[in-house]
Amino acid sequence: MRWEAQKMNFEQLEGLLQQTRNALLEGDLTALDVLAMETEAALENTGALDEKGLDRVRLLAGENATLIEAALRGVAAAKERLSRPEAFSTYDSQGQRGLISSADPGKPRRI
Numbered sequence: 001m002r003w004e005a006q007k008m009n010f011e012q013l014e015g016l017l018q019q020t021r022n023a024l025l026e027g028d029l030t031a032l033d034v035l036a037m038e039t040e041a042a043l044e045n046t047g048a049l050d051e052k053g054l055d056r057v058r059l060l061a062g063e064n065a066t067l068i069e070a071a072l073r074g075v076a077a078a079k080e081r082l083s084r085p086e087a088f089s090t091y092d093s094q095g096q097r098g099l100i101s102s103a104d105p106g107k108p109r110r111i
Helices: 003-026 031-046 051-083
Strands: 087-091 097-101
Touching: 003 031, 003 051
Parallel strands: none
Antiparallel strands: 087 097
C-alpha cells in the first residue's frame, strides 16, 4: 500500500474513533452502530501501522472502551431505577420539576 493511501486511511480511522468518542460523550447511542461498521471497514483498509500509529489507535480505542463501559453502567442504573415502584423527580427543558412514576402505566413519557 502506498504511504499516502495508508496515511489517509489512518487519518480516517483516527477520525472515526474521535467521532465515536464524541457520540459517547453526547449520549448519541444511535450513531454508534454506523460508526462501528465504518471503523471496522477502516481498520481492514488501514494496513500495517508503525508503532506511533498503533499507540495512537490503542489510546483512542482504550478511551472509547472506558466510555462504553460507563454508558452501559448508566443504562443499567437507569433501568434499575425505573423498575422501582416509587416516583422520582425530573426536570423538563424549561427547568420545571415533574414526577415520574414507573408504577403509573399511563401515558408514556420521554426521559
